[in-house]
Amino acid sequence: MDGLGLGEGDGPLPGPTAGPDDLAYVMFTSGTTGEPKPVGVTHRGVTGLALGGGELLLGPEDGTLLHSTLAFDASTFEIWNALLVGARVVAVPHHPQALHELAAELSRPEVTTAWLTAAVFHLMAAHHPAALGTLRRLAVGGDVVLPDVADAFVAAHPGTALVNGYGPTENTTFSTLGPVAGRDRSLSASLPIGFAHPGTSCYVLDERLDAVADGQPGELFVGGSRLARGYLGRPAATADRFLPDPFTTSPGSRMYRTGDRVRLLTSGALEFLGRTDDEVKVRGFRVDPAEAQAALAADPQVLDAAVLADRTEEGAVLVAFVTPAGLDTAALRERVGRSVPRHLVAERIVALDALPLGPTGKVDRRALRELLPSAAGPGPEGPPERAAALPYPELADSWQRHTGVVPGPDSDFFADGGSSLALMRVVEDVRTRLGVELDFAEVYALESYTEMAGLIADRLGAEAAA
Structure with missing residues (x-):
């Protein structure tokens, strides 16, 4: 303890020097000019997210799985929703992970709560639903969640509270949350993004910033105490997106223009209808x-x-x-x-x-x-005979299905059009069809089909020797 400057005689520990409206962190998000924008999130935003109540309020008996990169605002939830109530943070050994590796982490008894992007949730629900079923609560989002997948999961695992979450970085991770169980399926064909999270106000407005009638489409604006300070050093961009809030009497209140089109259902939940600009979600990141x-x-x-x-x-x-x-x-x-x-x-x-x-x-x-x-037609690119001489036809078949390209010995998975999520599918195919569990981080670094096949051969050889 003496080495930390906390020894006897050093006096009382210093008190906090930051106030609620001081910066807690700066996180970059996409910009329409091609230049990322630095979002300044306050301590009030983080504490409001963690302690404000609602579907994701944790207790000391909980543990969150920390598997998001710190550059992704989901990590705010994974870390501070736990630590600020005395719960555990269970960090994965590395990132990213194969599905079977993620399933093993989710199945740890100390993990009660997790957040997954929509795409990863779809894959986990298809291949490792039992691992998700060990959780008390599971938040999903970052993109459109398929309602059939969500409904089927809830029916099979009623002990896990599945919550669809939505929110821009500019409003500290979550703006709305919607429990999947018990929703009225007759109101919407899609999965609603839910209700305003505590500390957030949601407005559905037209081009003149007037409220639209319930059930009519409009742009979603969010306000409340968890809004970011703005874009650091970008006063023009801040003024364009953070506007005075005319729907509250609180002086200085602002609302953020999300660029998302929604409509208010009769249940009070919001239904996501798409973007008003070119932004998309790539692996949960707004791009x-x-x-x-x-x-x-x-x-x-x-x-x-x-x-x-x-x-x-x-x-x-x-x-x-x-x-x-x-x-x-x-x-x-x-x-x-x-x-x-x-x-x-x-x-x-x-x-x-x-x-x-x-x-x-x-x-x-x-x-x-x-x-x-996706517009190139059903036929794969490349001559089919190119894959005939390759080792492990199961790998070649999976490669082709998830890239649309027939692999050759020197083919690079990502150059062939594969994505990180597609590679997760290939690793899962190798596990189920060849009985080989590959380390995702190791596979991610490989540069050719031959290297991946060699890694499989090494694993099979080691298992045979054992």
């Missing part, structure tokens, strides 16, 4: 394709770039089109990945002679969208 495009355009070997969001069974993925045609796209992805977060690196990069242009000289994004993998 403007312009930001990923700017990262590519900054590379000295890229002459021109355009990025679109493509919808797959894993959720939204970014697909980039760059010029010139001779670019080494695998090397380009690696270079860009050294300068921006992983979720801003396009999952697939297509090199073209030139980007298609419309009559006004602007990039013809409709023409580019016809080149997206």
Whole structure:
């Protein structure tokens, strides 16, 4: 204790020096100009999230699973909702993880509460539902949650309180929460994002910032005590998104323009209808394709770039089109990945002679969208005989199903169009079809099909020797 300066005679410990409205942290979120914006979150926002009550109020007997990166605002919930009430934080050994690795962590008896992105929840519910069923409460969100998957899980695991959560970083992680159990399915075909979380006010407004009639679509604005201070050093961006709140008499109150379209159901819950701009959720992160495009355009070997969001069974993925045609796209992805977060690196990069242009000289994004993998037709890319001589046809089949490309010995999973979530599916296929459990972090670092097959061979050889 003496080495920490807490020995006898040192006097009382210093009291807190920060106030409720001082900054607790700064977290970057996407910007429409291609430049990320620094969101300044206050201590009041964090304590309000953790202690304000509602569906995710924990107790000392609880434990949250910390598996989100600290650059993702879900970590605010995973850490402080636990620590501020004397509960446990159970940290995973590394990130990201294969499904069977995540299932093992969720099944630990000290873990009672967890948060998963919608895409990971869908995969876990399909392959390891029993691990989720050990939890007292499970929050899901970050993107649209499939109602059939959620309803089936609730029916099979009534002891786990499944909650659909929604909220921008600018309002400290969660703005609305909606229990899945007991919802009225006749009111909405989709899964509602729920009701205002304590400390948040929700307004559904039109273009003139007037309230729309219940049941009518409008843009969601959120207010209350957990709003961020704004974008640090960006007064114009702050003024554009953080507006005076005309619906409260509290002086200085503001509301945040989310850019999300919603409608209010007769139950009082909100239904998500989509975005008013180009932002998408990629692995739970809010991303403007312009930001990923700017990262590519900054590379000295890229002459021109355009990025679109493509919808797959894993959720939204970014697909980039760059010029010139001779670019080494695998090397380009690696270079860009050294300068921006992983979720801003396009999952697939297509090199073209030139980007298609419309009559006004602007990039013809409709023409580019016809080149997206999801629009390319049912046939896989590449000659099928290329995979015939590869070891482990089960791996080749899974690779092809989740990338749309027939692999060769030197194929790179991500260069072929695979995503992190698709790789989770491949690792799960290897586990179920070949009986080999692979470490996701180790597989993630591999550069070719041959390396992945070699890793499988090593595991099978070790098991045979044992």
